[in-house]
Amino acid sequence: MIKRLHISNYAIIEELTLDFADGLSIITGETGAGKSIVLGALNLILGGRADTKTLFDETEKCIIEGRFDIAAYDLRRFFEANDLDYEAELIIRREITPSGKSRAFVNDTPANLKVLQQLGATLIDLHQQFDTLYINNSDFQLELLDALAGQLAAVKTYRKDYQLLQETRRKLRALREEQAQAVREQEFLEFQVNELEAANLQANEQEDLEAERHRLSNADEIKQLTSGAFHFLSEGDDAVTDRLLAITVKLQPLAAGDPQLRAISERFESLRLELDEVAADLEAFGEETDVNPQRLNEIEERLNMLYRLHAKHAVADNTELIAIYENLSARLGHFSDLGGKINKLERDEKQLLKQLSEQGTALRAGREKVAPQFAGDVQKQLAELSMQNARLRVDFVPLDLPGPNGLDEVRFLFSANKGGKLQSIKDAASGGEMSRLALVTKSLVASAMELPTLIFDEIDSGVSGDVAQKMGRILTDLSRHHQVVVITHSPQVASRAHRHYFVYKTDKQDADRTITRVRELDGDERVRAIATMLSQNPPSESALKNARELIEAE
Template sequence: MIQRLHIRNYAIIEELQLDFAEGLSIITGETGAGKSIVLGALSLILGGRADGKTLFDTGKKCIIEGRFNISAYNLKAFFEEQDLDYDTELIIRREITPSGKSRAFVNDTPANLKVLQQLGNTLIDLHQQFDTLYINNAEFQLELLDALARQRDAVAVYRKQYATLQANRRRLNQLNEEAAQARREQEFIEFQVNEFDEAALLAGEQEELEGERHRLSNADEIKQLTNGVFHYLSEDDNAVTDQLLSIGHKLLPLAAGDPKLKDIYDRFEGIRLELDEVASDLEAFGDDTEVNPERLEEVEERINLIYRLQNKHSVTSVGELLAIYEELSGRLGHFADLGGEIEKLTAEQKTITEALQKSGLQLRKGRKKVAPQFGKQVQEQLAELSMENAQLVVDFKELAEPGPHGLDDVQFLFSANKGGRLQTIKAAASGGEMSRLALVTKSLVASAMELPTLIFDEIDSGVSGDVAQKMGKILTDLSQHHQVVVITHSPQVASRADRHYFVYKQDHDDAARTITKVRELNQEERIRSIAVMLSQNPPSDGALENARELVEG
């Protein structure tokens, strides 16, 4: 509910503040005093378009601030989605600079107009003549019927099932697209995997093969060199190993008595032994090296196969090729899994659709049960509001498949005149008729559903006497369940106020211009104001007595 509206430097308003309470608040005043300007200011904090030309003082910025209690609106999730601080007390502020630039704040955090509009739709339902009202909205019409049918829990079940079905469909569509792409890719990937299977690559084999190719390619030279070196080191008459052994024998006696020389001898002996091993290894390497053209050809073919695969996949090692092989094999496995998942989701979709159909039929039954009585009650109340020939019929059309709100497309069809063709409310109702229709429909569901603060601007236009009295009664009943604000020229409606605000014009301090002021009336001020509405200013004694009866009766 709205608790306070503060306006500064807007149109002909220098500064004013309205404090609202629960129940029925009435705003009255002279024609042109600024009642519609107050609504214009309110619309700005609900996301309306701003214009720097509306500033009272063009040298200062305009500030409009609304304070709301939002504890009953379940808006915490919305605030989290918008990255806004949540509190049960909400402050929305709109600022307009002299240049026309506009800024908006939600609990002191900058916000865009879309956020303001979304909040505004939840917090305030502003009814002005010729507006497109909630009553035109198909979703609201369904919500209204569901409220009358007391099937909020059934609606929640249906919506959850529908959301699950939509998520299932999105996933199934995604998988089907992947499967179609997979079928296009699978043959090529299978060819690549088969190529890897035939190659039977082993980690580290490329280095071994390149070493073997080097030995096979240089086998004659290797054998000749290794044999020659071995002979020189160990087999020659003056073999190096023999000479080193002789030198060692000479050093050993001398080294026995000198630690430093002993260290040199040990190092010498280590080199001699290492050289013996080198000679033996050279002999063995030469013996193992064979001249084998057939094996060389096999190694060359294997290496060339590896090189081709590396060039094909733009890599430089067998390890990278094996990683690609593993990834391609995994993709083939994924293709195989797709079919199973698609089959599983298809079965789930069938089950969800059956449950959704059952829930939708339950909603349809509840809606169709309350629709005739609802239409009858609307007609009866409209008749009391001087619309004796009005008709409202709820039209049901079955959808080809379940929709987000059920199995039916629902439209309220309306006719204001006797023998008139039933049409959509937007097409059939004038501004005044639409306002009365909105009042009646919302009064019928006031106790059954949550509604935002309802603001009616001159809903009583063109009615008086007994009709206005009945309209006041409906507004009073509606205000028992929801906060209602009414701008009116009707004394009968004004007499119903829990709080009565009077908007008036006053000369500015410099007497050069007129400004709008507002004040809350006490009991005697209310009686006098209503008496003026009944007669003239100053009011007659009879008008004052009549006004007192309206207020106190």
């Protein structure tokens, strides 16, 4: 609900603050005093278009600020989705600079007009003559019937399942497209996987093969070199190891009494033993090295195959090639799982369609049950509001497939005149007739569903006397469940106010200019204002008496 509206530097309003409360708030005033200007300012914080021509002082910026209590609204997700801070008290501010730049803020966070419009649609339902009212909206018409049928929770469950169906179908489309792509790719992937699998890849195989190829390619030279080295070190008449042994035999006795020479002797002995091992290793390496052209050819073929695969897959070694093989194998495995996933989703889709059909049938029954009574109640109340020939019919159009709100579309067909053709409300009702129809329909569902703050402008246009009094009673009943604000010229409607605001024009002190002000009326002031609406200014004694009777009437 709206708690406060502050307007600064807008049209003929220099500065004005309106504090609203629960129940029915009435705004009255002379023609041209600025009542519609207040609504224009309110429309700005609901996302309406801005215009610098509306600035009271063209050198200063215009500020419109609204405070709302939104604790009863489920808006946390909306605030999170739009990266806005959520507070139970919402502040929307709109600024228009003299240069024409417009800025909007939600709880002091900059916001675009789309956000304001979405918030405004939730918080304020503004009815002005010739507006396209919610009553024209098919979704609202269904919600209205569902509220009367007491099945809003069932509708919420249906919509949740409907969204799940849409998500299931989205996944199905994606998997089917992937499967179609897989059919085209699978043969090529299988060829690549089979080729890599046949290669029987080993992580360090390339390095080992390259070393073995090098040895086999130089086998003759290796055998010749290792044999000659071994002969030189260990087998010749003047073998190096024999000469070193002779030196060791002579050195050890001399080193026994000299620590420094003993250390050198020990190092010399280690060198001799190491040289013996080197000679033995050279002999063994030469004996193990075979001249094997067949094996060399096998290695060359294997390496050529590996080099080709490396180049084909743009990798440097077998480790990367093995990773590619594992990835391709996984993709093939995923493709093989697609059929199973598709089958499961198709079963889910079938089950959801069955659930939606059952739920939609139940929703249809509830709507069809309350529709005739609702149409009759609308016609009865409209007749009391001087629309005796008004007719309303609720038609249901079955859908081929479950829709977001059920198995049907709803159409409210209306005629305001005797013998008139039933047609859509927007084509059949004038501005005043639309306003009265909106008032009646919303009063009928006021206790059954949540509604935003309802603001009616000139809803009583063209009615007076007993009809206006009945309209006032309907507004009072509606305000027991929702916040209602009414701009009116009718004393009968104004008399029903829980809070009565009077908008008037006055000359600004020290300036040759007229400005709009507002004050809340109470007690005798309120009686006098309503009496003036009944007669003239100043009002007669009979008008004052009549005004008191209207205010005191139940």
